[in-house]
Amino acid sequence: MRVSQRSGLFSGIAALACATVLLEITLARIYAALLGEPYALLAVTLSLVGAGASGVLLYLAPSLARPPALLARMAAFSALASGATLAAIIVVAQRGPSSGTEPASLASLALVYAASTAPFALSGLALAAAIRHAALEAPRLYLLDLAGGALGGLAAAAALRAAGAPRAALAAAIVFAAAGVLFSLGSRGGGGADQRRAPGGLVATFALGSCVLLAGDLGEPWLKLTGFRRTPLERVELEAWSERGLITVDRPRSGTTWLRRDGVAASPILEAKTAPQPQPEELGYALQRGEGPALVLGAGGGRDVRAALKAGHKEVYAVEADPGVVDVMRGRYAEFSGRLFDKPEVHVIVADPRSFVRRTPLLFRNIVVPSADTVAASTAGALALSESRLHTLEGVGDLLARLAPEGTLVMARPEGDFDRLLSLAAAALRRAGVAEPKDHLFGCSAARFASLLVKRAPLAQGEIDALRRQCRKGKFAELFAPDRPSTPLRARLVAAADARAAAPDAAADLTPPTDERPFFAYDVPARRLPAVLGDLKALRAEHTGLFALLALLAVGSGLLALAVLAPLLAGRAVRRLRPGGAAADESAAASAAPPPPPPPRACPLFFFAAIGAGFAFLELAVVRHVVLLLDVPAHELLAALVILLVSAGVGGLLTARVSPRAADGAASTAALLLAAAAALAAAGLVPLVQWSYGIGSFARAVLAVALLLPIGLLAGSLAPLGVKLVASISPALLPWCWGLCALAGAVATALGVLCAMHLGYSVQLLAAGVAYLLAAAAVPPPAAAGAAALGHDEGPPERASAAAAGPPPGAPAAGAQPEVPEVAPTA
Known part of the structure; x- marks a missing residue:
């Protein structure tokens, strides 16, 4: 098969970009499952870190890839990227889950990050070489690079759902190898006798090897994650990957099993014959039962849907953002749950909850927002980087607007978040025109989870008594009532228009999140940020999300500083080591015409x-x-x-x-x-x-x-x-x-x-x-037109030191356009 150099270059770049994005998204999902959602941000930036390091490396060592061996080297880099992908996914999968808080865990995490960066650095070398030596084709290369990346994103969505993240990574290795094949074919497409051909054996080895490994895993799975975040492997009965992450379901115990996404969003699945035990989320049903439709935002395993049916609601709307969760409930666990999601009175909607609330014309008697967090994840700050569009001032306002006049909204969160939740609800009521928010609020907790009831109309004394009876019946701890705010802080939070004025010295940020800043789970006030950053042990244990973010910032900043300084220092060192040093430079300057000034x-x-x-x-x-x-x-x-x-x-x-x-x-x-x-x-x-x-x-x-x-x-x-x-x-x-x-x-x-x-x-x-x-x-x-700058190719140290000896092999002659290699079209 004969492919022109230009076609090999363009198609190889597109395949390389596709593989890069496919691997990046796949690793982000694996990082979230093994290490926690904050560490997915590290994976998202792997391609940037790899491309940055490889670009500087190619500047320091331009002989790594240049004509006449350009396409041959790009083929080798792509093939090696395929092998590095295989090695990285094995290292990551075998490492197992970790909290990342101990020194040994941090060292292991650094190893995993370095292994994960290798494929992106190798592919980045190929892309940087193409831009360096085919600069006139940069617009087309850029289009193919970004279009290939978009195709890689689409491929990731399909591969994650159909095959799971480990196999999607194997697919990325195959696409990397395919890019190597395309570059290799292009290197054989002409260019003269001095044109270097790609190492066919190396490219073929990784191309066939990655295909064989994927085929073997399809026949007899060998590439498996050794554990999951906060979930013992031996407890897991089902693993299912969706576009949003890893869904696991525990083995049933006493008529109940637990559904989780990435180990944190825990939701119970009740067996059909198991009656749901009273929970604080059911406070609204103590005031009105079976009157009008109910809305559950976050259907999960269906426990809150079952509670609404038990309370007598004839219409229950259950909104779930992850279609994979709905597939699990309607597939493997349909019979176990009594086909809960297929009951005629249950309407399951796969949509973003906030978008559904804004566009539905219905008014609901009860709206329930279950907690998507585990207590452990909330305590460790693992969800600090996650947005929550329902838990914002505008989001709660949208929920209140969908309530019937006597309707109730119940929001559940880990107990440590209750004060901020109370501040948020009070601010939303005040924005809706309520003069005394405290008369509309009631809260209680059980098993370290708290629920806050918000009623559009003021709570009458009889309704407060009914809520208290419900709390005593379920053995819930009362956290707030209009006549018993529990703590002076909570009394101030619901009375003050500004949460900062109500709690100026609070250790946590109690201000209501907004759509402008929708990070409900992040509660570090700006004034305490220096103190939090100064306590590394507490930072790693209690603010996991912030720790991961700062780790990325430190790594990126360090590499950026190195990328700026290393070429400068290397150039200075080469000039000092040049034979004759400064004296030789002065002698040459006296006996020869002055060289053209270096370009800026x-x-x-x-x-x-x-x-x-x-x-x-x-x-x-x-x-x-x-x-x-x-x-x-x-x-x-x-x-x-x-x-x-x-x-x-x-x-x-x-x-x-x-x-x-x-x-x-x-x-x-x-x-x-x-x-x-x-x-x-x-x-x-x-x-x-x-x-x-x-x-x-x-x-x-x-x-x-x-x-x-x-x-x-x-x-x-x-x-x-x-x-x-x-x-x-x-x-x-x-x-x-x-x-x-x-x-x-x-x-x-x-x-x-x-x-x-x-x-x-x-x-x-x-x-x-x-x-x-x-x-x-x-x-x-x-x-400037006609200036020597077009032919001047001031390079990094190794090329500067060899300038007197003539151009290196494959370099363009003076006056030529060095950015156009033999792969570029002739004018």
Whole structure:
């Protein structure tokens, strides 16, 4: 089979990007199952860290991949990435679950992270080499890279559901190997006698080996996770992967089993003949039984659905965001649960709960929001990075708006969250026009879980007495009542308009979360953040999410600093070790014409770092809000990312006809427009999304595309334009610039999440605007027409030291365009 070099390059890049995203999403789900949801953020940035490290490495050692061995080396890197993927998934799977709080566990976690980074570093070498030596094709390469990434996201969604995360990782290894095959075929597609061919044996070995390993696992499963987060392996009866994570079900005991997602969202499944025991979530049924429809937001294993039926409701609407949970309940555990989800009076809806509440025209007599957290996860701060759109000031307001005039809302959380839940409910009632929120609230707890009842109308004394009887009957502890607030703090929280004024010295943040800052489980006040960070032992044990975020920030910042300093220090060391040292330089200067001045490096490097940080800030904030517009359950995030990636790729392609002379103006304009878009989004994105909840699904999807498309087109144009400019000045700088762009994106990801948790998404969007303003100010100037800069290829230390001896093998002659290798089309 004969494939042209150009076709081999383009198809290989697309396959490489597909494999990268497929592996990244798969590892994120495995990290969440084994280590906890916060560590999924580490996996999400693996590709950025790997690409950043490989870009700097290629700058320091350009002989790793350049003509005439370019495609051959890219094939070898892709094949090795396939092997590294196999090694990484085995290491990760065999490590087993860990809390990550002990020194030994931290060392093991570092090993797992390093092993997981290896495939991305190898694939990043191939991509950086393509950008370095095919700069004129950067717009098309960028389109194929992002389109391949979008395809990898779609493949991940299908593979996780159909085959599970370990097998999806094996599939990623196969796609990496396929990219190696495509590069290998391209290396045999011509290019002259000096064209190096790819090591066919190496590529074939990993291609066949990965296929054999996947086929073997399909026949006799050998690649299994050795344990699950907070769930002993011997207790698990069922494992099922969905797009949202790993679903496990324990072996039944005494007519009850437990369904979990990633080991934390525990929900009981009751056998058909088992009657549900009284729980605090049933407080509303003590006031009214069987009157009007009931709504359960988070159906889970169906325990709250069964309780609503027991209370006499003839219509129960059960909303579940994870379709995998519904499949489990209607499949393996349908008979066990008495076909609960198929009963005629039960209406199961697979949708985002907040979106359903906003668009349904129904009014409910009882609304129940069960707790999705385990006490252990809440105590350890494992869900601090997770958004909860129902537990915000606006979310509770939406729930109150769907209540009948005498209706009740019951929200359950671990007992440690009760004070913040009380503050949130009181603020939402006050916003709804209630003068005395305390008269509408009643709370109790059992087994370390608390429930807060919120009634639209004031609670009469007879209703308070009925609730107390329910508490005594179920042996619940009363936490709050209109006439007994239990603690002075709770009395102040429901009476004060500002939670900070009610509890200025509280150890936890008791202010109501908002859609701007929807992190209910994160309760570290900004004033206590330095103290929390200073106690490393407590940080690892009690603030797992924050610890994982800071670990990412530390790793990314350290690598970014190293990526900036290492080439500078290496260049200085080479100059000192050069024979004759400074004296030789002075002698050469006296006897020869002065060499051309070195091209500027500060502007190109700063420009790429700024656009990398700006895109990370902007993507995090915009996508998190746009997902609420898309009515594709469990695929909202993927759909938003696909729209953004494809539009960014198209934006890069549109720069193909922009000449290097006009590229600086186009890049400045695009960066300034993105800064303006970020400022507009900071002011209006949250209100726009809140308004859109009430319109139809198609209209919301059109709005989502309208928001993402211009951002993608503008952001996607900046990198190819930057490549054009740097290629006209000093092509050897391209890998270094690309590496800094990726590492700045990793650092900005961690900073962006931390910023959103403390200050809100609007401030994060403003940070994106500042980054793009800095990028506009640092756009590299194009090379002057006819200047030697086009032929000047100032490289890293090893090339600078060999300049006097002539160009290295495969380097272009003076006056040529070094960014166009033999794989690029002739003019």
